[in-house]
Amino acid sequence: MSESVIAFDGVWKKFRRGEHHDSLRDLVPALVGRFTSRRKPALDDNEFWVLRNVSFEVRPGQALGIIGPNGAGKSTALKVLTRILKPTRGTARLHGRVGALIELAAGFHPDLTGRENIFLQGAIMGMRRDDIRRRFDEIIEFAGIPDFIDTPVKRYSSGMNARLGFAIAAHLDPEVLLIDEVLAVGDYNFQQKCYARLEEFRNAGIPIAFVSHNMQAIATLCDRVMLLRAGQEPIIGDVPTVLAEYVSSKGSLADPRLRVLNAVITESTSGNELSGPIPPGASLVLDIEIAAEVPLLRCGVLLQVVRSDGLMIFTGMSTLDGLPEIDLQPADRLRARIQFSASVLRGTYMVNVQLVDTLRQWSAAVINGVCSFVVTETTRVSGCAELQPSYDLSVARSSMPLVSSQSVPSGRL
């Protein structure tokens, strides 16, 4: 019995723009074409590569995060793995019973009750009827809908629907696990429960491929990340490096109202250009040089730091710190040096700079993703801000024997 594994060996996948010949009228020319032109060239005019030379291997206990902009081929990659699509070139290997957490409620029928749908959806996911029956109570318990189990699913709220779907999937006994952005459902508590479940799977030695736009979730669950890019080969590496690449490549489209001549982020203590992760609280200096293409008048310089999952960490503006407004005429250059302290916890952060018209209160020009930095630390449990707590603990030993209910510190009882 081979070890369970998820792997791609040089997979290429071609898609087609526009419509296939969908009616018999178009069949005849297509058939004629097929017989006359024998073997087609690698890529037609209206074809494109959605996956280009993708290779990876996920072994037991590992989790690979798959990220990328919309249309980069993330879901396609999972569909090739689940054998829904066949790769144009290369091979996909998947050893072990597959648990695919993709479209968790795809098989639900609105007229059937929750109970009936559990059996149906479970069977669609490849569960045995006996297994479903055995774990039935656990599934209802996990979904948290025991009162509605004999109600048709069409009367469920969308959250209930999604929770039931995940609950069924969570009780598969997979040997490999494929997950496609299915956790953006349910309330906060339910999401936490889902992530806890996924970590259980990973710790049990099940290889996982996890597609998500939630970078924090990726960073928590995965040990490696693959960044898919439309029309380019993917980047695979450890989590901070690839996330940094992603956030800085993502929004670097410059505003047409200005040109970025130079943008460098340095660590102020060493004075070196930033390379690799920094500890919390490191002092950073952003040097940026901008040439205006249009008049930019009465402007303040706005600094924004955003975590890779979209959490806004900080927005501040020069004018609110008492600096004068700036007027730029076309071809004028602005040289800005912004020093700030990265008092944040582990994660990948993107820096945005804007010129804001202080009179009209709008962004005159925006440079998103001007640069990015990665913070690592292992001393904090979770959170986003480094508050630098200091603990002063003292234990007063009581000479009296402890009686639990009375040993509560004094005060209001």
Next chain:
Amino acid sequence: MNQLIADCREMLTEQVQYRDLLYEMTRRDLLIRYKQTIMGFGWAVFMPLVNTAVFSVIFTRVAPISTDVPYPLFAFCGLLAWNFTASTLRSSVTSLTSNAGLVTKVFFPREIFPFSAMLVALVDLVVGSSVLIALMAWFGVAPSRYIVYLPLIVVVHVVFTAAVSLFVAMANLFYRDVKYIFEVVITLWMFATSVLYPVRTMAGRLGTVLRLNPMTAIIDGYRDTLFGARPPDWASLGPAALLAVVLLLAAWVQFHRSEFEFAERI
């Protein structure tokens, strides 16, 4: 040839692996069909009964024709058997396209869709048989020893229907014209089959052509084995059985091989 054997093995393994899904899909379709209805399974026999009544008036009063058994029994038996094929095919044609969400998102053998459509129709057939038995009792028609061949007829019928259902489901996925053509073909096909009149007694070239229709062989086979007058007509049933097996093999292998294109072409 080795490829063919490997494919067949894979097809069967998948069916065994997903047998619970076939059961659940069939159950789903049956449950949905009769939810929020008062007559429930009564609908399974309602249409054949209405048709039998209508055609009995036409073929016994307006334009009488001679049949071995009382005409209502003749017609009901024909309609019941025909409906199994017709309703299987009718559900199969759109079974893949109307489940696009599943076809593009979740992996499992796609044959499940036409096969579960067939099992649903098979349940209708069984329910309808109880009415057939009641009619036989009413008209005093009893089966003879030839009834031992009945299971064979059922098998040929099921194999043939399965083959055609795989084919139409797959064809409609690639070319949506199929579902429109289907309605025309199924109507013409019914009148070219001995559902409402005996093709066997038809003379001339037209009769010869119509007797090539495997559905005629199958439906006449039901009547022969159930009503006890004579053994099945092996000369027409044999080729029909052979055709059914070959068709099923061809359609299933083709279905299996093009399965991976379904998600892209749907």
